[in-house]
Amino acid sequence: MINITLPDGSVRQYDKGITSMQIAQSISEGLARNVLAAEVDGEVWDASRPIEQDSSVKLLTWNDAKGKSTYWHSSAHLMAEALEALYPGTKFGIGPAIETGFYYDVDFGDKTLSSDDFKKIEDKMIELAKAKSEYIRKPVSKSDAISYFTEKGDEYKLDLIKDLPDGSITFYTQGNFTDLCRGPHIPNTGFIKAAKLMSLAGAYWRGDESRKQLTRIYGVTFPKASELTEYLHVIEEAKKRDHRKLGKELELFAFSEKVGMGLPLWLPKGTALRERLTNFLQKAQVKAGYEQVITPHIGHKNLYVTSGHYEKYGADSFQPIKTPQEGEEFFLKPMNCPHHCEIYKTKPRSYKDLPVRLAEFGTVYRYEQSGELHGLTRVRGFTQDDAHLFCRPDQVKEEFKKVIDLVLYVFGALGFEDYIAQVSLRDPNNKAKYIGTDENWALAESAIIEAAEEKGLRTVIETGEAAFYGPKLDFMVKDALGRKWQLGTIQVDYNLPERFELEYTGADNQKHRPVMIHRAPFGSMERFVAVLIEHCAGNFPLWLSPEQFIILPISEKYEDYAKNVSDVLKNSDICGLIDFRDEKIGRKIRDAEVKKIPYMLIVGEKEAAEGMVSVRKHGQGDLGSMSIEEFKQQIIKEITV
Numbered sequence: 001m002i003n004i005t006l007p008d009g010s011v012r013q014y015d016k017g018i019t020s021m022q023i024a025q026s027i028s029e030g031l032a033r034n035v036l037a038a039e040v041d042g043e044v045w046d047a048s049r050p051i052e053q054d055s056s057v058k059l060l061t062w063n064d065a066k067g068k069s070t071y072w073h074s075s076a077h078l079m080a081e082a083l084e085a086l087y088p089g090t091k092f093g094i095g096p097a098i099e100t101g102f103y104y105d106v107d108f109g110d111k112t113l114s115s116d117d118f119k120k121i122e123d124k125m126i127e128l129a130k131a132k133s134e135y136i137r138k139p140v141s142k143s144d145a146i147s148y149f150t151e152k153g154d155e156y157k158l159d160l161i162k163d164l165p166d167g168s169i170t171f172y173t174q175g176n177f178t179d180l181c182r183g184p185h186i187p188n189t190g191f192i193k194a195a196k197l198m199s200l201a202g203a204y205w206r207g208d209e210s211r212k213q214l215t216r217i218y219g220v221t222f223p224k225a226s227e228l229t230e231y232l233h234v235i236e237e238a239k240k241r242d243h244r245k246l247g248k249e250l251e252l253f254a255f256s257e258k259v260g261m262g263l264p265l266w267l268p269k270g271t272a273l274r275e276r277l278t279n280f281l282q283k284a285q286v287k288a289g290y291e292q293v294i295t296p297h298i299g300h301k302n303l304y305v306t307s308g309h310y311e312k313y314g315a316d317s318f319q320p321i322k323t324p325q326e327g328e329e330f331f332l333k334p335m336n337c338p339h340h341c342e343i344y345k346t347k348p349r350s351y352k353d354l355p356v357r358l359a360e361f362g363t364v365y366r367y368e369q370s371g372e373l374h375g376l377t378r379v380r381g382f383t384q385d386d387a388h389l390f391c392r393p394d395q396v397k398e399e400f401k402k403v404i405d406l407v408l409y410v411f412g413a414l415g416f417e418d419y420i421a422q423v424s425l426r427d428p429n430n431k432a433k434y435i436g437t438d439e440n441w442a443l444a445e446s447a448i449i450e451a452a453e454e455k456g457l458r459t460v461i462e463t464g465e466a467a468f469y470g471p472k473l474d475f476m477v478k479d480a481l482g483r484k485w486q487l488g489t490i491q492v493d494y495n496l497p498e499r500f501e502l503e504y505t506g507a508d509n510q511k512h513r514p515v516m517i518h519r520a521p522f523g524s525m526e527r528f529v530a531v532l533i534e535h536c537a538g539n540f541p542l543w544l545s546p547e548q549f550i551i552l553p554i555s556e557k558y559e560d561y562a563k564n565v566s567d568v569l570k571n572s573d574i575c576g577l578i579d580f581r582d583e584k585i586g587r588k589i590r591d592a593e594v595k596k597i598p599y600m601l602i603v604g605e606k607e608a609a610e611g612m613v614s615v616r617k618h619g620q621g622d623l624g625s626m627s628i629e630e631f632k633q634q635i636i637k638e639i640t641v
Contacts, residue, residue, distance in 0.1 A: 005056040014051075021047040021187065024059050034061045036186045037070040044070060046137055046184040062223055072097035074135060074174075074185040075125075075192055075221040076104050081177035082124035083217075087111060092179070093156045093205060093214050101220030105203050107156065113215055118197040125195040125221075132190035133175040137183055142166040145180065156205065156214075194228035195221045234481050241481070243533040244375040250538055250595065252529075252546075253376065262373045262380030264526060269546035272575070274525055276544050278361055281385055281410065281521065288406060290359040290387055295339035297363060301329040306499055307338040308435050312468050318367045318380075332365035337493075337518060340388040341500040344514075349504040354514060355391035355399055361525070362386050376530035383525040389517040390502065393443070396515050400451040400473075400490060403519045407475060407488045410521040414532060414541065416487070418478040421457040423448055425471050427464035434468050440494035444515075445471045447492050469495045470518075479535040487528060491518040538596045539618065543639035549576035550597045551613075552588045554604035561608040565601060568628050574635050593618060601631070 001013045004023060014023065020038030024031045024047070035047050039058040044066050051057070060067035076095035083090050083106060093105030106113075140148075142161065148171075149157040157180045161169065172181045174189055196219060203216040222228045239245075247253050252270030259265060266274060282292065301320060304310040313334060320329035333339070340358045349356065363383045372378050391399050411419065425445055426434050434441070448471055452459050466472060470493035477487045493516040496502075506512045522528040532540070542548055549569060551562040562578045569576060576597075579588050585602065592600045602614040613631055615623040626634075 002051065003054045004051070005054075007058050016052055017050040019048050019050055020045065020057060020059060023057060031059065031061075035059050036061060036067045036191065037184050039066060044184050046135070047187055048134075049137065049184070069097040070184055071186055071191065071223075072102040072221065074189070075195070075219065076102040077135070077172065077174060077177065077179055077181070077185070078125050078128060078189055078192060078221075079121065079195075079197075079217065079219055080104055080106075080179065081128055081175055082121050084177055085128075086121065086124055089153075091154045091156055093203075094160075095179075098218075101198065101218060103216050103218045105156075105205070105214040105216050107212065107214050113200065113217070115197075115200065121197060122195045125192070128175055129189040129192040129195075131175060132188045134188045135172055135174045135183075135185035137185075138171045138173065140169050140171050142169055145169050145171070148178070149180070159206075191223055192221050193223050194225040195219065196228055196232065234483075237481055238483070238534070241534040241537045242375075243377075243530040246533050246538040247376070247530075250546075252533075260380070261370055262368055262378070264376060264379055264381070270529070272546040273540065273544060274529065277522070277525065277528070278385075280413065280544075282359075284406060284409060285357075285359050285387070288357070288402065289355075290357040293340065293343055293358050293360050295333070295336060295343070295360060295362060297333050297365075298330045299333055299339060301331055303338045303342070304331055304334070307341070307496060308469060308499060309334060309338070313366075316367060318365055333362070334366050335364055336360055336362040336384060336386045337388055337496060337516075338500070340386075341496055341502060341516075344388075344390050344502055345500065349390075349514070351392055351504055351506045351512070354504055355389050355395055356514075357387060357389045359385075359387035376526040379526050382527070384520050385522040385525065387519050389519070390497070390504075390514040391517065392504070392506075392512070393515055396447045396492060396517070397451050397454075399517055400447060400492065401455055403490050403517065404451065404455050404457070404473070407490070407519075407521045410488070411475070411477065414544075415536065416477045416479075419458075419487075420476045421452055421459045422465070422474040422476050422486075423452060423459050423461050423471070424465035424467075424474055425461065425463050426466045430464070434466065436469065436495035436498070440498075441471070444492035444494055448473050448490075467491055467493075467518075469493050472518075477531070479531060480537070481534075483534075485527075485531045487523050487531060488521045489519070489523060492516075493518060539598075540596075542598050542635070545575075545598050547576050547595075547597050548574055548635065548639070549599040549601055550592050550595075551576065551578045551601045551603060552585060552592065553578070553580070554585050554602065556582070558603050558605070558608050562603050565603065565613060565628055569632060569635070572632055572636060574632065574639075589616065599631075599635070 002016050004012050004014055021032060021035055024035045037060045038045050038047050039060060040051060041055050062068060073096060080092055080095060087108060089109060091107040095102060095104035145161050146158060160180060170182055171178050172183055172185055198218045198220060201216040202213045204213050205211040250269065251267050252273065253267055254265045256265060298321065317334055318332045320331060322329055343358055344356060361383050363381060365381050368378055368380050389399050426441055452473060470491050472489055472491035474486050475488035477485050479485060497513045497516050502514055503511045504514055551565055553559050553562045559580060566576065566578055589600060596618055598618050600616040607613055612625045612627055614625050615631060617623055
């Protein structure tokens, strides 16, 4: 008998050789019908694979990320089977699961695939899926693997096999298709009920431009047809909300090849939005005891050698800036923390002075690869709403909890209500990736875990996702379409204070090291604005909107009255503009709706005579007439955050 420990901590005894599917059946037939795979001692296995020793087992379903990944990897094999049936002689590269679906790199020889072929392939996939063919795992020797794919004439699989040690090679077969694969896979193809091929792309074999370009086919599958329909609706909605599209339409930001890839230009309206976000957070920071600082855009190379950033990121950063002084080198600032350490050191500190909270909206520069750049979400120059807290060890947890409160305040004001806090820890099996002692890492990790628990956060633990200098708490936020974004981060760091020899005088009159907390509620202004645009589809909260009103005179005769209305509102810090165009009022209203301006104030003969405005709200329509003062007070009340 062997002991099987389940996620709830309970232990059950089974015969040696039991499978995860049999374990599921012993618990509930309903559960067994939904099991896709299992996590056995942290490794994902086929549900049919025998377990030979005491193990911890987690049964994986569609609701688990690793269950979905297994499902989509199996779907890639199903698509390959369909392609081989439809296009004999097709050769296959790799076919992994990705975040939303899967892809397979394929060599069709002389044939060129197009999106016109998608429907035929999808139909074939579903036809094959209905056969409920099992995914059968088979260990093979290296010589047998080479023989199989030599006979098949698939040079891509042979190229993969040559790097694999004998004794580690497995094949998976479902129906009439056999693939080189280490797995795992779902029990059978019958779990796949709906399939959609999404797009085509070119991909050089093994990423080498000197080798053949294959056709990369992206697809997605679901266990219910209704889920595919919902997914496709979300995709269409996401296209409408794409921050790159809306950013251009709403005149928020732009890019210029002459300025450089990944270096956004903030236009007047986008700058107004950014400034309001900045002012909002600065106001909250002042209340929380932060002091604002400013540091240069460049720093001496030695600064980043001391911090450890040069060793970890130097090769992938913008390269050094050389000066006329022989051997002198500077770097574009990749992060603000080393500069803040030097600010801390500008004067002696006592235990009574701590915590010291330094905040900066600091622009930093990182050389992201051109293929990874994407609108505002991945750029080479971005502004972090950065702050670094220097505190005594006994203050760490309390300060960390206060930062959590600040992050949640920001999320609440901007309508982000669905989030999970990811506790990112060091990989204990790869300590070379990190700096600092085991003792300091243990202290930092326990402080984060305890603070998150005491604040009642929903958390998930991710081992190996820590920063190189310390563990962190990352806030994973779901937007209006249910997509996950990493926004806001808090990190505990015992290492930079050590490297920069930071000190304070304790109550015992001895020198002690402070602990450093890094935090950025927005993360970066660029990424946050991109996510915010897509979350609210460009319909910003009134207090944040660059243009809160637009006045639409019915004709030129009422332009002076429109200017008077505008002056009254602007004197109360309510921002807007007047549409002076010689257009019909219907056209002006339609254009204002497209620009997503929250309020339209229509003024004509009646309004001018009575000191009124006719009010329309974006997306809602006519709100009736009201006095200028009445409208002003309504807006002031609405924009108070």
